[in-house]
Amino acid sequence: MASWETLVVGRPNVGERERLMRRLDGVLDRLWLTNNGPLVREFEERIARVAGTRHAVATCNATTGIQIAARAAGIRPGDEVIVPSFTWVATAHALEWIGIVPVFCDVDEATANADPEHVARLIGPRTRGILAVHVFGRPCEVDELTRLADEHGLVLLFDAAHALGCTYRGKPVGGFGTAEIFSFHATKFVNSVEGGVIVTDDDAYAARVRALRNQGIDPAGRIAGPGTVARMNEFCAAMGLTSLDAIDTIVTANRRNHAVYEEHLAGVPGVTVRGQLPGERANHQYLVIEVEQARAGISRETVLEDLLRYDVHARRYFSPICHQVEPYRSAPERHVPLPLPRAEALASRVLSLPTGPTVEPDDVAAICRVIRDSVSRAGRRLVA
CATH class of the missing domain: 3.40.640.10 (Type I PLP-dependent aspartate aminotransferase-like (Major domain))
Structure with a gap:
């Protein structure tokens, strides 16, 4: 590994x-x-x-x-x-x-x-x-x-x-x-x-x-x-x-890692792996999960903190989103004439995880164990 x-x-x-x-x-x-x-x-x-x-x-x-x-x-x-x-x-x-x-x-x-x-x-x-x-x-x-x-x-x-x-x-x-x-x-x-x-x-x-x-x-x-x-x-x-x-080698590794993430995170409450458009060719450049706090019992931020403790450098892609940063935040009447509830909700849930040729299936399995353990601990706290 x-x-x-x-x-x-x-x-x-x-x-x-x-x-x-x-x-x-x-x-x-x-x-x-x-x-x-x-x-x-x-x-x-x-x-x-x-x-x-x-x-x-x-x-x-x-x-x-x-x-x-x-x-x-x-x-x-x-x-x-x-x-x-x-x-x-x-x-x-x-x-x-x-x-x-x-x-x-x-x-x-x-x-x-x-x-x-x-x-x-x-x-x-x-x-x-x-x-x-x-x-x-x-x-x-x-x-x-x-x-x-x-x-x-x-x-x-x-x-x-x-x-x-x-x-x-x-x-x-x-x-x-x-x-x-x-x-x-x-x-x-x-x-x-x-x-x-x-x-x-x-x-x-x-x-x-x-x-x-x-x-x-x-x-x-x-x-x-x-x-x-x-x-x-x-x-x-x-x-x-x-x-x-090297594009074919990279895409093959990305596709393999995507499948391993899906396998190891299947059944984890509140955690889903985002998919691509069915029937189309995809590069799988990004491996993105969503953490739904109401079901997982844990926030995306807590999952990120747990991953960082193991030097897994995940990213909040994208959070904050555009209208939440300057100069747009200070001039909503110019840039955001309506609320954007779905974009904001999505930004609070998504997390991008490592993939690519340098990430092996064993690495993916280890990352998934950290995520499963985070959600499992949250579940035990809720029961207690």
Whole structure:
């Protein structure tokens, strides 16, 4: 069994180190470190194949990817974009930072994704777009959100940070809406240390994205307008390619661990393992449980404390949620026109547990014993 110190949510998957070093040697031999180098272009081509899209545009991170995707779609400062509150705060911050107003919607507790009915109620005269999130890799209600966007003339974007390699109705995540944005941060199951990719099937839109990430310079080398510097460098692309080489091994380990968690936590009162969309391909990047205090007799916080005592570094993904942190908490009238009870309830229950190739089935069994013991002790206290 691996040492407890290795049991951390989001530990980087490096892949085959020798392949990485060969790629890095090639970068240094070519002296082409950035500015759309050959490894970045190869990384883009491979991501486009995984996503099933015509275009993939690499960025230095997914936060700038969201900003560029929104600007390229014509969303401007002062416009409102509907965003689920149950997501990592970077989704909202990316918009807020460039003057776009994130308006938070509630979620469906079963999927953890944006509730289309609530989204529909939030659409107003200043609404310009919807930025939905495939939370924990489970695809959103794409069809219903697409219908809403088309009906109201809205831009539809997807934060697909968790969903590389997943499918919706048999189609790879990546080709929905105007664009989708993947994250390749070091904590993601496929990573480029830091990085993001915008994927789309729209040729004209892709050209605008490429110009915006490169100081506004168009394919002819002319400065077509203002842009930013959001290019991915060759070193990050080398890591991304090496991590992509190992994607099947990583997903296999994730799927195995998910099954072991389900087996060992079956029957534990108030503890459930969140599943993926039935019949679809999933990357199982996140292993998420819910702790329902009324049934378990113990809070999510107590389970987390017990795990930390054994150096199992679980995470509250996501808590607090977006509208509970600054600057949104101090301006609810601007960002949260309605209560969000389901998102808040879900945020109080979820806990992400370690998975990935460095986590063995014996590790999973040991983690589950800690959780079972926590709930069992709570049960004995209640009886007493």
